[in-house]
Amino acid sequence: MGSLHSPTDQLYWSGSLSTSMVDLEIAMAATLVPKIRILIGAIVAIGPGKADLLAAISRTGSISAAAREMKMSYRRAWLLVEAMNLAFRRPLVETLTGGEGGGGARVTALGEEVLRRYRVMESRAARSVAPELKQLSRLIAPVRRAR
Numbered sequence: 001m002g003s004l005h006s007p008t009d010q011l012y013w014s015g016s017l018s019t020s021m022v023d024l025e026i027a028m029a030a031t032l033v034p035k036i037r038i039l040i041g042a043i044v045a046i047g048p049g050k051a052d053l054l055a056a057i058s059r060t061g062s063i064s065a066a067a068r069e070m071k072m073s074y075r076r077a078w079l080l081v082e083a084m085n086l087a088f089r090r091p092l093v094e095t096l097t098g099g100e101g102g103g104g105a106r107v108t109a110l111g112e113e114v115l116r117r118y119r120v121m122e123s124r125a126a127r128s129v130a131p132e133l134k135q136l137s138r139l140i141a142p143v144r145r146a147r
Helices: 021-031 048-060 063-069 074-087 109-137
Strands: 003-005 012-014 038-040 043-046 093-096 104-107
Touching: 043 048, 043 074, 048 063, 048 074, 048 104, 048 109, 063 074, 074 093, 104 109
Parallel strands: none
Antiparallel strands: 003 012, 038 043, 093 104
């Protein structure tokens, strides 16, 4: 059976198109999740990708390592960090100057708090909309063959 996955807020299907509709419906129902974005006007202060980046920086201690882990360019990761740092009262990520082990980055206490609160919101939102999401998954069109 193929699988659905969502690396960046879009659904992607991998597998054969001959997968039964029942298998497809089960895969879709298991994969559909709400995505929370906290906006300041049109600017996303934090959303799924930025939260994942914060978590990766926390794990790796490096913006470049986090970017590699997430398969994004260092520049893209740096721009996301910069945007998050500007959106909050204090920085969520601090860069460390080089030395024997090189530079690095760390998620600040505020960054850890923002990430924790965001994950709580994600979890509560998912539980809250689960019944409607199940119904919605039945209305989503199956993957169609390209002609």
